[in-house]
Amino acid sequence: xxxxxxxxxxxxxxxxxxxxxxxxxxxxxxxxxxxxxxxxxxxxxxxxxxxxxxxxxxxxxxxxxxxxxxxxxxxxxxxxxxxxxxxxxxxxxxxxxxxxxxxxxxxxxxxxxxxxxxxxxxxxxxxxxxxxxxxxxxxxxxxxxxxxxxxxxxxxxxxxxxxxxxxxxxxxxxxxxxxxxxxxxxxxxxxxxxxxxxxxxxxxxxxxxxxxxxxxxxxxx
Amino acid sequence: xxxxxxxxxxxxxxxxxxxxxxxxxxxxxxxxxxxxxxxxxxxxxxxxxxxxxxxxxxxxxxxxxxxxxxxxxxxxxxxxxxxxxxxxxxxxxxxxxxxxxxxxxxxxxxxxxxxxxxxxxxxxxxxxxxxxxxxxxxxxxxxxxxxxxxxxxxxxxxxxxxxxxxxxxxxxxxxxxxxxxxxxxxxxxxxxxxxxxxxxxxxxxxxxxxxxxxxxxxxxxxxxxxxxxxxxxxxxxxxxxxxxxxxxxxxxxxxxxxxxxxxxxxxxxxxxxxxxxxxxxxxxxxxxxxxxxxxxxxxxxxxxxxxxxxxxxxxxxxxxxxxxxxxxxxxxxxxxxxxxxxxxxxxxxxxxxxxxxxxxxxxxxxxxxxxxxxxxxxxxxxxxxxxxxxxxxxxxxxxxxxxxxxxxxxxxxxxxxxxxxxxxxxxxxxxxxxxxxxxxxxxxxxxxxxxxxxxxxxxxxxxxxxxxxxxxxxxxxxxxxxxxxxxxxxxxxxxxxxxxxxxxxxxxxxxxxxxxxxxxxxxxxxxxxxxxxxxxxxxxxxxxxxxxxxxxxxxxxxxxxxxxxxxxxxxxxxxxxxx
Numbered sequence: 001x002x003x004x005x006x007x008x009x010x011x012x013x014x015x016x017x018x019x020x021x022x023x024x025x026x027x028x029x030x031x032x033x034x035x036x037x038x039x040x041x042x043x044x045x046x047x048x049x050x051x052x053x054x055x056x057x058x059x060x061x062x063x064x065x066x067x068x069x070x071x072x073x074x075x076x077x078x079x080x081x082x083x084x085x086x087x088x089x090x091x092x093x094x095x096x097x098x099x100x101x102x103x104x105x106x107x108x109x110x111x112x113x114x115x116x117x118x119x120x121x122x123x124x125x126x127x128x129x130x131x132x133x134x135x136x137x138x139x140x141x142x143x144x145x146x147x148x149x150x151x152x153x154x155x156x157x158x159x160x161x162x163x164x165x166x167x168x169x170x171x172x173x174x175x176x177x178x179x180x181x182x183x184x185x186x187x188x189x190x191x192x193x194x195x196x197x198x199x200x201x202x203x204x205x206x207x208x209x210x211x212x213x214x215x216x217x218x219x220x221x
Numbered sequence: 222x223x224x225x226x227x228x229x230x231x232x233x234x235x236x237x238x239x240x241x242x243x244x245x246x247x248x249x250x251x252x253x254x255x256x257x258x259x260x261x262x263x264x265x266x267x268x269x270x271x272x273x274x275x276x277x278x279x280x281x282x283x284x285x286x287x288x289x290x291x292x293x294x295x296x297x298x299x300x301x302x303x304x305x306x307x308x309x310x311x312x313x314x315x316x317x318x319x320x321x322x323x324x325x326x327x328x329x330x331x332x333x334x335x336x337x338x339x340x341x342x343x344x345x346x347x348x349x350x351x352x353x354x355x356x357x358x359x360x361x362x363x364x365x366x367x368x369x370x371x372x373x374x375x376x377x378x379x380x381x382x383x384x385x386x387x388x389x390x391x392x393x394x395x396x397x398x399x400x401x402x403x404x405x406x407x408x409x410x411x412x413x414x415x416x417x418x419x420x421x422x423x424x425x426x427x428x429x430x431x432x433x434x435x436x437x438x439x440x441x442x443x444x445x446x447x448x449x450x451x452x453x454x455x456x457x458x459x460x461x462x463x464x465x466x467x468x469x470x471x472x473x474x475x476x477x478x479x480x481x482x483x484x485x486x487x488x489x490x491x492x493x494x495x496x497x498x499x500x501x502x503x504x505x506x507x508x509x510x511x512x513x514x515x516x517x518x519x520x521x522x523x524x525x526x527x528x529x530x531x532x533x534x535x536x537x538x539x540x541x542x543x544x545x546x547x548x549x550x551x552x553x554x555x556x557x558x559x560x561x562x563x564x565x566x567x568x569x570x571x572x573x574x575x576x577x578x579x580x581x582x583x584x585x586x587x588x589x590x591x592x593x594x595x596x597x598x599x600x601x602x603x604x605x606x607x608x609x610x611x612x613x614x615x616x617x618x619x620x621x622x623x624x625x626x627x628x629x630x631x632x633x634x635x636x637x638x639x640x641x642x643x644x645x646x647x648x649x650x651x652x653x654x655x656x657x658x659x660x661x662x663x664x665x666x667x668x669x670x671x672x673x674x675x676x677x678x679x680x681x682x683x684x685x686x687x688x689x690x691x692x693x694x695x696x697x698x699x700x701x702x703x704x705x706x707x708x709x710x711x712x713x714x715x716x717x718x719x720x721x722x723x724x725x726x727x728x729x730x731x732x733x734x735x736x737x738x739x740x741x742x743x744x745x746x747x748x749x750x751x752x753x754x755x756x757x758x759x760x761x762x763x764x765x766x767x768x769x770x771x772x773x774x775x776x777x778x779x780x781x782x783x784x785x786x787x788x789x790x791x792x793x794x795x796x797x798x799x800x
Contacts, residue, residue, distance in 0.1 A: 049327070079632065080635065084636055151628050152627060169610045176639065178281050186601075187565075187601055188565055190569070197399035202564055203405075219396035
């Protein structure tokens with residue numbers, strides 16, 4: 001409906017659909033002003049529903065791992081993601097705390113981790129007469145080398161390989177979703193921005209170019 | 222329960238709307254702006270993206286690093302309350318049939334997190350039976366809906382380009398964002414094998430359209446809903462503005478129980494239970510507009526039995542709940558070795574793809590009757606739970622900085638691997654048209670009620686050979702595109718006849734439609750071409766229910782257009798005292 005017709009419609013009666021296009025007109029009154037005030041008061045904290053908050057509260061009091069298990073997870077985590085010239089270690093990024101939390105809600109990880117930790121300790125007992133955490137660094141690396149490479153690991157180490165693979169996945173996911181890890185991997189988004197396309201040097205590197213049509217039609221800022 | 226009583230709202234409305242998603246939001250917007258008194262019932266709580274969005278949160282701000290929970294299947298930061306399962310609100314299935322039923326419970330419904338893919342149906346999409354003899358033609362055509370597509374393009378904003386395609390009509394578009402690097406790879410590959418790759422069409426404001434809504438600031442997080450109102454959500458773009466008219470009363474946490482009718486069989490209002498106080502309420506209206514989602518609206522109608530409507534309301538045809546269908550879906554992903562060790566920069570872009578592939582083939586030359594479009598993903602995403610999972614499948618396969626390593630590993634060398642592969646992944650998803658069959662339906666399960674005592678839905682949906690063959694074709698196409706761009710398939714490449722070629726279970730694509738369809742023959746359809754019930758003239762349905770078929774297009778833009786069309790019709794009819 002064009003502007004003239006919509007005005008006419010407004011005059012004709014209170015019941016009209018003509019105001020629709022007015023929403024496109026700059027300078028309209030702000031929708032913000034009344035919105036939330038007019039709506040029934042909602043006491044839940046922003047963006048979380050009641051059931052969700054209750055569920056989170058119940059989770060936060062749950063703890064799964066023992067002190068011994070967490071200590072072992074911490075050592076393993078720092079073997080998987082140690083400090084290097086770019087960034088800190090898994091424990092610097094509080095990965096053990098993340099793993100301790102995530103198993104309370106992803107309960108499918110509980111038995112593989114607990115059982116795997118026990119498997120590791122028993123392997124170490126039979127080889128070095130110590131639990132993993134009490135072994136020397138050299139011994140720890142020796143046993144880790146037996147389970148860190150799925151394709152070359154001995155068949156009798158398969159249970160350890162499964163455990164270590166899960167530990168590596170959880171450690172990596174915990175680390176690279178931490179502040180330290182996001183910086184390390186080089187994710188540069190999540191900030192207000194204007195997208196003007198792939199940088200020129202990158203286009204050049206891959207032999208790509210925007211077409212004339214794209215240059216003409218696409219948004220420019 | 223000795224003190225159970227029903228509280229009646231003294232105010233009589235011109236319209237009572239059930240559901241605040243795309244269909245309900247549009248109806249509320251049009252009617253409230255037309256000066257009608259409107260009551261909008263929403264089964265979930267208030268949600269204002271400006272306040273409630275998790276936009277710009279960092280992964281470490283979530284104890285689960287953005288992983289999904291039962292409350293948010295698409296992740297902790299996602300903008301949709303509830304998902305496939307809701308505590309205390311079950312649904313059931315006939316035998317071993319499958320239907321995954323997504324239900325959003327919040328102001329704006331699932332439009333707070335949807336993909337913003339805003340595709341018009343084309344002329345052929347309304348007349349499929351005339352083309353291939355399957356399903357039914359709509360009682361309306363593209364020419365009936367086009368004016369409304371034009372209006373919502375202007376009112377709500379959508380970017381894209383006019384390509385002059387026969388069945389993917391041009392629109393009134395904002396400028397699209399330039400393709401990202403992996404999208405340039407996809408486009409180049411597509412060009413080389415005659416698969417079109419064109420700018421996507423998303424309802425995201427790459428330019429400001431009015432003072433109530435901001436301009437996109439390219440955080441790629443439309444799925445969280447937008448604090449700047451720079452993408453289309455029913456909450457921010459329709460209902461919150463409609464509240465400023467003073468004509469709209471919004472009742473949140475109101476779970477509709479049934480549509481009330483009088484002796485003449487006309488709708489008089491809606492009864493609902495309030496989740497806030499668990500009391501029973503009734504609200505009266507001159508018209509009742511259902512927009513609770515295709516299945517939820519069918520459920521309401523089937524539960525609204527009366528002496529005048531013994532088979533449920535609007536159900537003299539006995540097809541309410543039938544013809545239920547979802548978009549088809551199959552996916553595949555790969556890695557582009559040429560993109561290993563990429564230079565870093567912010568490539569967030571808008572939430573979702575900057576390019577897509579509309580259906581490009583002629584089904585007459587294929588062994589399945591309906592098409593699909595392809596959606597693309599990839600690049601430098603924000604790391605979230607699951608990020609870097611399964612490195613052992615990559616780091617023994619490709620040389621890293623010229624060095625062959627053993628798969629798996631640990632230590633500083635492993636950290637190098639994670640950096641090396643970041644940003645090299647690409648994914649694609651086919652979303653196609655399924656045939657609406659009468660034999661695919663939802664009905665009331667006579668044995669089961671939800672926690673409010675409302676009888677629940679029981680589903681019976683099976684994919685046909687048409688959908689399975691279409692999924693097979695999708696997979697072949699994806700493999701071809703990945704191959705053409707020099708990518709290696711990393712997932713989704715092992716599907717075959719044993720799992721229907723990776724065809725998703727129905728419901729999983731979350732495009733439910735068809736359950737309250739429109740048609741000229743009252744014996745075959747509950748609604749007429751205005752989405753008005755044949756057997757109850759002041760009852761309307763404006764969600765995915767009225768869809769006779771749903772095209773190879775996401776249905777939201779058409780829900781909005783049809784809801785606007787029906788709402789204008791309601792204004793007219795009320796004015797003429799026809800209802």
